[in-house]
């Protein structure tokens with residue numbers, strides 16, 4: 033029997049987040065690959081429209097267009113989301129179906145517990161390890177790269193000046209100064225984009241190992257002595273002490289005051305992001321300067337940023353729109369769809385035409401968070417206090 037892969041039109045299924053999902057979990061190209069692998073791809077009508085793919089393009093590559101009815105949902109062996117399941121879907125999944133998406137598991141304990149209780153196997157793409165082998169499936173990275181580009185472009189659009197130096201008979205314009213705080217995947221892409229547009233770029237990260245990467249993109253790395261910082265074994269930043277946080281904020285103040293654009297991308301895996309810029313620091317910037325708070329939707333790096341909105345705070349334009357990669361939904365869809373294709377392909381048992389859910393494998397051991405009625409991820413059990 034063919035394996036049913038269902039892809040939903042997430043714009044139709046609200047899941048308590050205040051935005052319409054524009055991305056889709058498959059492209060016509062990945063549908064063709066899944067069909068060749070022997071999967072029966074069912075796609076909810078209109079699923080690709082907001083990312084630029086028509087129903088006909090999917091149908092031409094072998095997908096069946098469906099409504100998300102009870103019977104379609106309960107026949108699905110694999111259900112792909114970009115985001116996470118809507119509450120009304122929880123009753124409809126087949127027991128032992130594989131549900132894949134951005135589950136946001138550290139902040140969605142109730143949802144994860146329900147998925148476990150239903151006997152569904154849930155693969156949370158945020159939990160895919162950041163290893164070389166898993167790179168092709170790494171949705172956090174693919175979406176963060178686009179976010180870095182989008183944030184810089186948004187800031188450039190809102191700034192009342194240009195980014196490159198311009199020498200004209202009417203005068204010389206100095207290059208804009210861009211300060212990027214957090215030089216992970218998104219930050220490095222923001223740095224590269226700012227450099228391409230001719231800005232002077234400064235960056236800071238608590239993981240000093242990234243200084244070399246910043247410099248290789250033409251940026252300068254701000255050195256701040258806040259004592260021991262470092263990173264976890266998975267490469268994520270460690271949380272700073274209260275004393276270190278104060279030292280960092282003080283040491284960054286001059287750099288922020290001197291910048292036309294500041295982009296904050298600092299995240300702590302599984303925790304609320306750190307507050308990096310106070311209103312007092314914003315008040316030291318030139319009016320009309322722009323700060324983009326990548327973390328605005330999840331707690332915020334910038335005091336006064338409004339989730340989902342652009343606001344003027346202390347005369348500075350603070351962009352907290354969030355959902356950055358959705359603003360380039362077509363590229364975001366292409367990359368995410370490739371991540372999921374690579375994921376299924378890596379673990380597809382071609383002989384038995386099934387997904388080989390082997391929890392001994394290090395990628396699945398970390399990313400499959402519910403299985404056979406249990407929460408199967410150790411890090412989450414600890415975070416939920418269920419060890």
Ligand code: NAD
Nearest residue numbers: 162163167173214215216217237238239267269297298299
């Ligand atoms: P992230 O989104 O968790 O955080 C963004 C950046 O913010 C990080 O560089 C982090 O160090 C920094 N940060 C945290 N607190 C800060 C603070 N107070 N001040 C300044 N900066 C702060 O990070 P990410 O982009 O997801 O990357 C996480 C790690 O994974 C990195 O080591 C990255 O190189 C690594 N990675 C590896 C692979 C791979 O090997 N396949 C792929 C992607 C990322």
